[in-house]
Structure formats: C-alpha cells, structure tokens
Amino acid sequence: xxxxxxxxxxxxxxxxxxxxxxxxxxxxxxxxxxxxxxxxxxxxxxxxxxxxxxxxxxxxxxxxxxxxxxxxxxxxxxxxxxxxxxxxxxxxx
Numbered sequence: 542x543x544x545x546x547x548x549x550x551x552x553x554x555x556x557x558x559x560x561x562x563x564x565x566x567x568x569x570x571x572x573x574x575x576x577x578x579x580x581x582x583x584x585x586x587x588x589x590x591x592x593x594x595x596x597x598x599x600x601x602x603x604x605x606x607x608x609x610x611x612x613x614x615x616x617x618x619x620x621x622x623x624x625x626x627x628x629x630x631x632x633x634x
Contacts, residue, residue: 567610580606
C-alpha cells in the first residue's frame with residue numbers, strides 16, 4: 542500500500558517542502574552550520590570597518606548579497622519544478 546500512496550503524496554508535498562527549504566535558507570543562513578559567518582553578517586562587518594568604506598560600498602555589498610540569495614532560491618525553485626514535472630509524467634500517461 543505504501544508503494545502506491547507514497548508517490549501520490551510526494552507529488553503534493555514537494556512544493557511545500559521546497560518552500561520551507563527556501564524560507565529556511567533566507568531566514569537562517571545555512572552556511573552558519575559549517576561555522577562560517579552568514580552572508581549578511583559579513584556584509585555588515587565589511588560596512589562597519591572604516592578601512593573598507595567606499596562611497597558605493599554599501600549598495601554594491603547589498604546588491605551582491607541579494608544576487609547570491611536570489612541565485613540559490615531560484616535554483617531551489619527550478620529543482621522543485623523539475624521534480625514536480627518528473628513526478629507528474631506518470632499521471633499524464
């Protein structure tokens with residue numbers, strides 16, 4: 542029975558699971574687990590150091606951080622779409 546129900550249930554829970562992972566990635570930086578400071582923490586540390594201060598430094602740093610977050614979240618979202626399409630092929634047959 543589990544071999545029949547699990548694929549059907551997996552189709553419905555993948556979007557929710559991926560949304561949870563994306564939220565987890567954005568809210569608590571996963572890099573913190575391996576002992577490296579999170580990305581926004583590094584940006585704030587760089588901005589507070591007077592030797593690194595340049596006129597457009599804050600804007601550049603925050604745009605870079607936003608771009609990194611966007612790339613990771615977009616990648617996770619595309620993987621979710623791929624998994625949904627892959628699991629829906631059995632239904633379309």
